[in-house]
Ligand SMILES: O=C(O)CCC(=O)C(=O)O
């Protein structure tokens with residue numbers, strides 16, 4: 001809060017005297033005007049509300065969108081005014097099945113048309129009302145029909161189709177952004193980036209005036225991955241029928257009543273929210289209900305039953321043939337591929353994210369070799385800095401001077417240090433350019449746990465890098481030095497004679513656990 005100067009003090013000011021002021025002459029040193037106090041109170045109640053909101057009130061969300069908005073995949077920055085009206089959708093068509101002797105399917109468009117075809121539209125709508133069966137509800141594992149509790153008509157999922165999907169309107173993404181991050185479960189907390197959302201169309205419900213309603217209830221979850229429900233109200237005139245959604249003593253109300261709407265109105269809420277549809281006074285309140293499930297937004301490609309079949313990647317056949325060749329890595333070895341994309345591989349969550357978050361060619365390589373039954377790992381590869389360079393020179397010298405060295409043996413191979421895990425940048429305060437080799441090596445294992453590989457055949461050169469380790473190095477003067485690391489994929493290729501056997505063994509276990517299998521809700 002700004003300090004006031006004395007000229008601003010008015011008789012209405014509140015003067016605050018500090019009781020522990022050490023100056024001999026206690027004098028007013030801080031004053032707050034009424035407006036400052038009022039502002040402070042507002043801020044206090046705002047922060048209390050925000051705190052409350054975090055703990056209880058973010059349990060539902062909703063909105064209203066003109067039907068004309070989506071025109072599938074319009075760039076986000078195009079305002080709705082500039083959309084080509086010929087390419088945008090003006091109505092939502094609901095089709096439903098009728099018995100064979102009545103002909104084929106029927107169709108009605110929302111909002112109902114206001115033109116010559118109005119009578120036809122009205123007739124079709126009447127037919128829809130007739131086709132709908134009275135809606136039941138579940139109580140103690142039984143389907144109950146009780147119109148004092150629920151009065152509505154419904155069509156089951158297999159009876160109808162509709163040319164509307166909430167994803168096209170950004171509704172699915174908005175729910176994912178708002179409701180998904182708060183879903184509990186220790187494992188899911190670590191892997192927020194993995195969460196995807198599936199909205200499964202469930203029913204059409206029609207609540208008609210004067211007494212359509214659904215008293216307070218909690219939806220029956222349709223499996224362990226369901227976390228909520230979505231209700232979409234189609235544009236059709238009605239009065240009343242507000243939706244109340246309650247959670248921990250707080251209620252939100254969604255009022256979709258209208259006389260001539262062209263909007264899609266929607267609300268989504270967690271499964272544990274009690275909700276109620278108040279009586280519809282007149283007209284028809286037509287809603288689509290969706291079950292909301294948590295899915296694997298990333299990582300679907302790496303599951304046991306992956307969304308993408310790795311054997312259909314262009315790389316697969318070539319890799320398979322290569323492995324079948326006796327002269328390809330006959331005695332076995334390691335293939336290395338520096339990741340083509342940049343990953344924040346030194347963020348604190350990187351370990352949980354890898355290998356799920358791999359993308360593009362990186363995920364293709366990872367999944368192709370995993371699906372061929374080979375051991376594949378993704379890890380940070382430490383690049384040498386000056387200290388490690390010195391260290392390596394020492395090792396090379398020692399090697400060539402050693403009794404084992406035989407001039408026919410292959411050349412000394414550089415050590416590849418692969419981090420045992422992805423983790424944050426580490427600080428090495430023990431560094432130094434002239435410190436003995438074994439001490440540095442031991443220290444390095446301690447602060448940056450890693451495995452050492454000697455025979456890596458790299459398929460590409462390193463591109464994206466991040467600082468992995470910062471060290472204070474002592475040469476003539478103390479200096480700051482650092483090591484970069486590169487995220488890379490390492491494939492262990494068994495010797496030719498063992499390849500089939502190893503591959504079969506590995507294919508019995510999934511490459512990575514599925515998010516859903518291990519999720520605890
Ligand atoms: O139509 C609505 O607003 C909600 C319907 C509902 O709660 C349900 O179908 O379970």
Ligand SMILES: [Fe+2]
Nearest residue numbers: 217218219275
């Ligand atoms: Fe419900």
